[in-house]
Amino acid sequence: MPIVEVKELYFSYDGKSPVLEDVSFSVEKGEFIGIVGPNGAGKSTLIKLLLGFYKPQRGKIYLFGEEIQKFKNWKKVGYVPQRLSIEPTFPGKVKELLLSAASDKREFSFLVDYLNIKPILEKQYNKLSGGQQQRVLLALALSSNPELILLDEPTVGLDVHGVSHFMSILLDLKANHGKTILMVSHDIGRLLRHCDKILCLNRRVCYFGPSEGAVGFVEEVFGLRGLVNGTLKL
Amino acid sequence: MELLSYDFIQRGIVAGILIGVSSALMGVYLILKRLAFLGAGLSHAAFGGIALSFLLGADPYLFTAIFTLVVANLVEFLTKEKRVPGDTAIAIIFSSGMALAVLILGVVKGFGENLFSYLFGNILVVSKRELAYAFGVFLIVILYLALFYKKLIVLTFSEELAKVKGVNVKLMNYSLSSLTALVTVASIKAVGIILASSLVVIPAMTGLLLGSSFLGALIWSAVASLLSVVGGIALAFYYDLPPSGAIVGISIALFLLAYLLRNLPLK
Numbered sequence: 174m175p176i177v178e179v180k181e182l183y184f185s186y187d188g189k190s191p192v193l194e195d196v197s198f199s200v201e202k203g204e205f206i207g208i209v210g211p212n213g214a215g216k217s218t219l220i221k222l223l224l225g226f227y228k229p230q231r232g233k234i235y236l237f238g239e240e241i242q243k244f245k246n247w248k249k250v251g252y253v254p255q256r257l258s259i260e261p262t263f264p265g266k267v268k269e270l271l272l273s274a275a276s277d278k279r280e281f282s283f284l285v286d287y288l289n290i291k292p293i294l295e296k297q298y299n300k301l302s303g304g305q306q307q308r309v310l311l312a313l314a315l316s317s318n319p320e321l322i323l324l325d326e327p328t329v330g331l332d333v334h335g336v337s338h339f340m341s342i343l344l345d346l347k348a349n350h351g352k353t354i355l356m357v358s359h360d361i362g363r364l365l366r367h368c369d370k371i372l373c374l375n376r377r378v379c380y381f382g383p384s385e386g387a388v389g390f391v392e393e394v395f396g397l398r399g400l401v402n403g404t405l406k407l
Numbered sequence: 408m409e410l411l412s413y414d415f416i417q418r419g420i421v422a423g424i425l426i427g428v429s430s431a432l433m434g435v436y437l438i439l440k441r442l443a444f445l446g447a448g449l450s451h452a453a454f455g456g457i458a459l460s461f462l463l464g465a466d467p468y469l470f471t472a473i474f475t476l477v478v479a480n481l482v483e484f485l486t487k488e489k490r491v492p493g494d495t496a497i498a499i500i501f502s503s504g505m506a507l508a509v510l511i512l513g514v515v516k517g518f519g520e521n522l523f524s525y526l527f528g529n530i531l532v533v534s535k536r537e538l539a540y541a542f543g544v545f546l547i548v549i550l551y552l553a554l555f556y557k558k559l560i561v562l563t564f565s566e567e568l569a570k571v572k573g574v575n576v577k578l579m580n581y582s583l584s585s586l587t588a589l590v591t592v593a594s595i596k597a598v599g600i601i602l603a604s605s606l607v608v609i610p611a612m613t614g615l616l617l618g619s620s621f622l623g624a625l626i627w628s629a630v631a632s633l634l635s636v637v638g639g640i641a642l643a644f645y646y647d648l649p650p651s652g653a654i655v656g657i658s659i660a661l662f663l664l665a666y667l668l669r670n671l672p673l674k
Contacts, residue, residue: 247571252568254565263563264615265620
């Protein structure tokens, strides 16, 4: 049974121009899927549809074999958004946030150790650096020990070291904890290196398959030859 | 301590603390959800409810509480279900409530004096029944916040994350609006319609400035509110000032003090 199954999905914000059209793909347990595409291709909308924030207007979405409208077990799903724009006066400490979201103390302790959060536990979320904030968001996503993790451009604004560290955690989650991961990112080179499969979107599915075969399709969608291998001349 | 020898002052202080603390605690959540103006909108909408209760010969307190509850839920419905921007929805109910009151005052003569007494309130003439209402609202607020403390932290952090974490975001938002309505009706007695929102917003903002954690912000907001009520009533008693103005004046002074403290180069 696929963890995620999308069939002929259609979605439009205004009811006229589709953001997603005839999108079909499926994700098996333990796969790491990179979602790429130009701005406005429907990547973030797809993630929000998979999270049940929007309802499909046509087509079906199945999570863990269950139609999304009937799906209730959201603890099986973790979500890491782009950097959140939190109210500047939000006073919550990292510890308060994690304790509020974690299923129990054991889960809390595991996350603190696993993501090396102890040094920032007593700090207010709003006073953390971008990289630290993203680590806390990942901890919140993992706090119910989900099987499926959806990430929407989680590394935006991080420096090279921060991105590498974040990716190494995701790879460990896949390799050693059996998590299924779907991640939207513009860091195409990194996704091609690390993901099992690439879903290239541009309103429709342009490519869905092994990373190795994705290069040509991705370059065609972006209209930029040499984008992936670094020989691009502008 | 001459102040505390009067029965009406004692009752005023107790009612003021109950109302002030409930308002401040709710205010923390409203500010974090960018709904600080909801209190002002609801208190002005409540003016329409009060006028309507006079016209229908209904109990003003009970009728206004129900009226304001309906209006608060209408705001939530308009913003979340019909995508009306929050500030616009609040502006609509603000104006509608006032317009309703003005219309009733224009059509039916003789309500004026009674109705206008609600505009500025007076915590020192609180009846036993009003004190009981304030106590009831205080208990409900404390119980609600204790029961849903963790969920409310995640909700005010991010509604999207809260939903994925299994929080019933819709139910929580409607219940927050409903409680705000109950607290606002209680505040009308303490400081009147015009200043009711100040009890919701100003001590809560002081708490958010001083608190270095979520719990800390809640505690500081309650302390700021308590000091404002007691200080305001004392000021009103000794200098013959209107209690509502004195309470809000102290809360603004505390806010400014908190702002200065936070921005002092202490390190």
